[in-house]
Amino acid sequence: MPSTSTPPTDTDVVIVGAGPVGLLLAGDLRTHGVRTTVLERLGAPMTESRASTLHARTMTVLEERGIRERLGELPDGGPGHFGGIRLDLTAADPGHRYAGQWKCPQTRLEAVLQERALELGARLRRGLRVVSLTDRDGHVLVEAVREDGERVRVTGAFVVGCDGGDSTVRRLAGFDFAGRAATREMLRADVAGIDVPARRFERHPDGLAVAHRWPDGSTRVMVHVFGADPKERTGPPAFDEVVTAWAKVTGEDIGHGTARWLNAFDDTSRQATRYRKGRVLLAGDAAHVQMPVGGQALNLGLQDAAELGGRLAERVRSPDRDDLLDGYDLVRRPVGAHTLDNIRAQSLLLLGGPEVEQLRDVFGELLGLAPVRRHLARMISGLGRPRSAAAPHDSPATTATTAPTTTTATTATTDRSSTMGRLTDRTALVTGSSRGIGRATAQRLAREGALVIVHYASDQAAADETVALIERDGGRAFPVRARLGAPGDVHELFLGVEQGLKERTGETRLDILVNNAGATTPAGLAPEDVTPEEFDRLFAVNAKAPFFIVQRALPLLSDGGRIINISSGLTRFASPDQVAYAMTKGAIEQLSLHFARHLAPRGITVNSVAPGITDNGSAVFDIPEAVEQMAQLSAFKRVGKAGDVADVVTFLATDEARWITGSFVDASGGTLLG
Numbered sequence: 065m066p067s068t069s070t071p072p073t074d075t076d077v078v079i080v081g082a083g084p085v086g087l088l089l090a091g092d093l094r095t096h097g098v099r100t101t102v103l104e105r106l107g108a109p110m111t112e113s114r115a116s117t118l119h120a121r122t123m124t125v126l127e128e129r130g131i132r133e134r135l136g137e138l139p140d141g142g143p144g145h146f147g148g149i150r151l152d153l154t155a156a157d158p159g160h161r162y163a164g165q166w167k168c169p170q171t172r173l174e175a176v177l178q179e180r181a182l183e184l185g186a187r188l189r190r191g192l193r194v195v196s197l198t199d200r201d202g203h204v205l206v207e208a209v210r211e212d213g214e215r216v217r218v219t220g221a222f223v224v225g226c227d228g229g230d231s232t233v234r235r236l237a238g239f240d241f242a243g244r245a246a247t248r249e250m251l252r253a254d255v256a257g258i259d260v261p262a263r264r265f266e267r268h269p270d271g272l273a274v275a276h277r278w279p280d281g282s283t284r285v286m287v288h289v290f291g292a293d294p295k296e297r298t299g300p301p302a303f304d305e306v307v308t309a310w311a312k313v314t315g316e317d318i319g320h321g322t323a324r325w326l327n328a329f330d331d332t333s334r335q336a337t338r339y340r341k342g343r344v345l346l347a348g349d350a351a352h353v354q355m356p357v358g359g360q361a362l363n364l365g366l367q368d369a370a371e372l373g374g375r376l377a378e379r380v381r382s383p384d385r386d387d388l389l390d391g392y393d394l395v396r397r398p399v400g401a402h403t404l405d406n407i408r409a410q411s412l413l414l415l416g417g418p419e420v421e422q423l424r425d426v427f428g429e430l431l432g433l434a435p436v437r438r439h440l441a442r443m444i445s446g447l448g449r450p451r452s453a454a455a456p457h458d459s460p461a462t463t464a465t466t467a468p469t470t471t472t473a474t475t476a477t478t479d480r481s482s483t484m485g486r487l488t489d490r491t492a493l494v495t496g497s498s499r500g501i502g503r504a505t506a507q508r509l510a511r512e513g514a515l516v517i518v519h520y521a522s523d524q525a526a527a528d529e530t531v532a533l534i535e536r537d538g539g540r541a542f543p544v545r546a547r548l549g550a551p552g553d554v555h556e557l558f559l560g561v562e563q564g565l566k567e568r569t570g571e572t573r574l575d576i577l578v579n580n581a582g583a584t585t586p587a588g589l590a591p592e593d594v595t596p597e598e599f600d601r602l603f604a605v606n607a608k609a610p611f612f613i614v615q616r617a618l619p620l621l622s623d624g625g626r627i628i629n630i631s632s633g634l635t636r637f638a639s640p641d642q643v644a645y646a647m648t649k650g651a652i653e654q655l656s657l658h659f660a661r662h663l664a665p666r667g668i669t670v671n672s673v674a675p676g677i678t679d680n681g682s683a684v685f686d687i688p689e690a691v692e693q694m695a696q697l698s699a700f701k702r703v704g705k706a707g708d709v710a711d712v713v714t715f716l717a718t719d720e721a722r723w724i725t726g727s728f729v730d731a732s733g734g735t736l737l738g
């Protein structure tokens with residue numbers, strides 16, 4: 065694809081750094097036909113594996129690109145931890161195909177990502193150290209020096225710094241890198257010829273010790289001495305330092321061993337105050353440095369790259385779409401800030417001395433609670449959402465001035481991530497939720513923690529009121545308009561759904577779909593009087609639209625997700641003046657049945673809920689005699705309230721209802737039981 069920038073450039077995008085982040089981005093850009101050149105300082109790939117853990121969201125990112133398969137079988141990484149306290153990451157979403165954590169040496173991941181990027185046509189130039197960067201006249205000029213001293217110049221429309229925590233791109237482009245200097249450090253070594261017991265975050269009076277035997281017989285030891293200040297380092301620690309620290313903490317002598325690899329890491333926590341400056345962007349550790357705990361740094365970086373690729377490709381094609389790049393900053397920076405916060409909390413729990421013992425005890429108790437486990441596991445797995453998409457707490461990024469006006473809706477949402485509900489961090493689409501049963505359902509799902517999409521056809525004021533009611537209760541929701549039954553209805557609906565989700569959560573994942581919107585016939589319409597137009601209208605809204613909504617939602621629906629279709633008690637007893645309407649509801653029950661089987665392999669349940677006569681606020685419910693008459697049909701001698709049905713729908717949306725699928729649930733208050 066020719067570059068649209070002026071003047072012509074050598075390439076469209078220059079990526080600095082051929083680590084996992086840069087290589088994933090390079091491959092993604094190439095899938096969009098963007099000319100991509102990667103500059104790497106090292107002459108050959110690294111042989112040491114710094115990180116080896118992949119989380120659920122990253123696994124999905126890799127799968128979507130066909131990379132997962134290339135990696136081959138990856139061993140299950142077992143349970144994870146939060147600050148050294150055991151945390152089973154499958155709690156994030158037991159139905160998720162990649163729930164938990166997976167082991168893949170960084171060297172293997174890099175090799176596969178490099179192979180893919182090159183196959184797709186990316187240009188990789190190794191042994192080049194970037195020394196200058198100029199962003200001027202509609203292009204960037206990157207100058208690098210080869211090992212033999214020769215200077216190389218590459219021009220591009222954009223440059224992306226994927227060159228790690230010590231990023232040259234970040235420094236040359238003058239990004240602010242705000243945050244905290246290290247207060248604690250951990251020493252690591254792979255040592256041959258020693259025999260020490262395996263230890264998983266073992267706390268001793270003087271420090272923390274970890275020991276893990278590699279298949280080759282050497283042992284990875286990690287040690288931290290409580291209260292010891294981190295050292296200013298220009299290289300790895302001496303083996304003597306490790307030996308001394310290990311002896312102080314464990315009382316064991318490992319001095320007779322042979323160190324094969326030595327390393328120190330600390331709890332520095334810094335983040336660029338923006339991820340884009342003109343034509344220069346940052347991704348991965350170049351944008352944020354954090355203590356490498358639980359593999360979050362690698363996963364965060366890969367997810368940055370996954371977000372950036374499509375946006376940058378589109379921007380290269382469309383010069384007036386700078387908003388896409390601002391959107392990258394807006395989506396990923398809060399995620400980074402939130403992750404840095406959670407890592408700082410973990411660093412305190414992990415490396416804090418005796419003064420954190422009680423805190424650890426309390427934390428251990430909290431981790432006994434399922435919603436807490438789920439919340440933290442989702443955060444680590446990349447399945448949760450940041451505390452607030454606009455203003456991360458106590459973060460240098462809070463002063464950002466780059467938020468584009470197109471996404472101001474993000475800032476209007478209420479922060480609920482600290483509130484635990486059965487549906488915390490889930491997203492839900494409820495069609496026809498401007499009023500009636502749909503509104504009550506939207507409110508209840510939001511009360512359980514879900515971010516709710518309030519869909520409506522025409523009554524915007526009513527939809528806004530549903531959103532306002534939810535936000536008043538501390539929930540999160542946004543409205544989307546689409547008239548079902550009209551041409552292009554489902555497409556229009558999902559444009560709004562995807563855009564709204566992306567702005568608020570950084571992704572388009574949908575967990576719960578409630579097909580509630582329904583058209584009804586006027587009361588007293590004899591079967592003889594039903595016209596073909598009326599028949600088609602009812603089927604278009606009540607049967608055809610739900611089918612194609614489900615079909616369109618499938619790629620967005622998370623494994624373990626929920627589909628709930630609102631039917632009617634009228635499929636169980638005869639009411640001739642409602643025959644066409646009842647036929648549509650019969651159709652939606654078939655939809656539930658057949659899709660239940662189709663989606664079971666993904667852990668998605670599909671059920672029908674059939675309300676009886678339910679007060680939806682329409683005029684007839686203001687007439688006492690009419691209400692009295694209708695009430696007689698229910699075993700409880702009252703008409704249903706919208707909340708009666710909404711509670712049933714909400715239950716079906718929770719994990720507790722995982723064993724119910726393909727079911728017809730009568731929620732009619734025992735209508736005509738006799």
Ligand code: NAP
Nearest residue numbers: 496497498500501520521522523548581582632677678680
């Ligand atoms: P309602 O109060 O009449 O509200 C209908 C909702 O659906 C509104 O949000 C409306 O949006 C939306 N809607 C209607 N036609 C639409 C279209 N063509 N495109 C998009 N949205 C449309 O509904 P309800 O009584 O709560 O009923 C909800 C569901 O329960 C329906 O499927 C209904 O068949 C079923 N049901 C209801 C009862 C009952 O007694 N209420 C009994 C059995 C089954 P606007 O506000 O923008 O028009």
